[in-house]
Amino acid sequence: MEDNKIIVQVDKTVIKIEGLSIKGLNLQEVERIISNKLNSLVRIIGVTGKTIEMDVYGIEEEDILKDERGIIKAVSLAEGITLSDLAQISRVKKIKSFDIDHIPEHNGGCRGERWL
Amino acid sequence: MLNNVVIIPTGDELNEGIVLDTDSPMIMQEIIRLDGRCNILRSQPVYDKEDKIIECIKSYAAGKADLIIIIGGSGGGHRYEKTLGKDYTHSALDLILKEKYSSVVYGKNGHMWSKLTCGKLGETLVINVPGPYDEACAVIKAFCRAYKADKDDLEGMNRSMMKALIGQYGNQEPDRIIQED
Numbered sequence: 088m089e090d091n092k093i094i095v096q097v098d099k100t101v102i103k104i105e106g107l108s109i110k111g112l113n114l115q116e117v118e119r120i121i122s123n124k125l126n127s128l129v130r131i132i133g134v135t136g137k138t139i140e141m142d143v144y145g146i147e148e149e150d151i152l153k154d155e156r157g158i159i160k161a162v163s164l165a166e167g168i169t170l171s172d173l174a175q176i177s178r179v180k181k182i183k184s185f186d187i188d189h190i191p192e193h194n195g196g197c198r199g200e201r202w203l
Numbered sequence: 204m205l206n207n208v209v210i211i212p213t214g215d216e217l218n219e220g221i222v223l224d225t226d227s228p229m230i231m232q233e234i235i236r237l238d239g240r241c242n243i244l245r246s247q248p249v250y251d252k253e254d255k256i257i258e259c260i261k262s263y264a265a266g267k268a269d270l271i272i273i274i275g276g277s278g279g280g281h282r283y284e285k286t287l288g289k290d291y292t293h294s295a296l297d298l299i300l301k302e303k304y305s306s307v308v309y310g311k312n313g314h315m316w317s318k319l320t321c322g323k324l325g326e327t328l329v330i331n332v333p334g335p336y337d338e339a340c341a342v343i344k345a346f347c348r349a350y351k352a353d354k355d356d357l358e359g360m361n362r363s364m365m366k367a368l369i370g371q372y373g374n375q376e377p378d379r380i381i382q383e384d
Contacts, residue, residue, distance in 0.1 A: 091304075091305070091306035091307070091361070091362065091365065092306070092307045092309065093306060093307065093308045093309070093365065093369060094308075094309045094310075094311070095308055095309070095310060095311070095316070095369055095372055097310065097311065097372055098311075099310070109221050109222075110220060110221060111220060111221075111222075111223055112221060112222050112223060113222075113223050113225060114222055114223075114225070114335070114336065115225060115336045115337075118335075118336075128372075130335050131335070132278075134216050134221055134222050135216070135221065136219070136221050144372075167223075182310065182311070182314070
């Protein structure tokens with residue numbers, strides 16, 4: 088059968104916060120807290136015991152960095168997250184867009200890895 | 204009629220108790236709404252390893268599951284960024300399902316956000332849903348509606364599920380659709 092490939096055009100910024108202690112986290116709760124704080128859609132995309140990584144839609148990098156402490160404080164309100172003294176936003180990166188008409192074919196994985 | 208349904212969450216972070224599995228109870232509720240008579244088993248979360256996921260799916264399919272639902276691991280994940288989770292569900296399904304239909308959604312940076320597959324392993328219907336709760340909820344609801352309409356239409360199920368997924372991002376109509384040969 089044929090596969091269907093769909094491209095969605097949405098601006099997003101990837102944020103990583105480190106210096107946390109995480110156990111028993113409800114991701115919906117964190118998404119709701121950050122979403123209310125930034126007034127934007129948020130999706131958690133990676134969690135370890137010490138870090139949390141998320142996509143934030145429609146917010147610029149500089150706006151994130153301007154309110155770093157506020158965002159970290161907001162994250163700490165979620166049950167299951169404890170802040171350490173070293174808690175910080177270690178990465179803020181807005182995704183780059185590419186010309187969809189010139190994406191090279193790549194078998195067996197994500198197309199994005201070709202550029203990153 | 205669904206007699207036996209198995210829900211398989213995937214992710215090291217679930218096994219280690221770092222993150223709560225809120226998807227499985229929600230999916231269980233939707234399946235009960237679809238068919239209140241069925242038995243539903245929530246499997247222990249599977250670690251993000253392709254062979255472990257395949258082994259788990261095959262084991263439940265051999266045990267006469269009518270429907271297997273795998274949660275998470277549907278995106279590019281570690282292939283895109285090494286700090287992200289390892290996403291192997293879609294590649295595991297590609298390896299074991301012969302009769303299947305898939306849809307893939309990409310972001311504007313070319314990153315594969317999610318690949319949804321509906322397929323058959325013997326008599327067992329196998330589908331996957333994304334890990335994020337809202338997306339998983341939208342996709343499983345769409346699956347249930349499509350299954351009720353025609354339980355043998357894999358393509359129709361898959362298209363409904365993908366439409367529900369991209370609807371979560373405010374794109375009711377996708378910007379581009381590419382048919383793969």
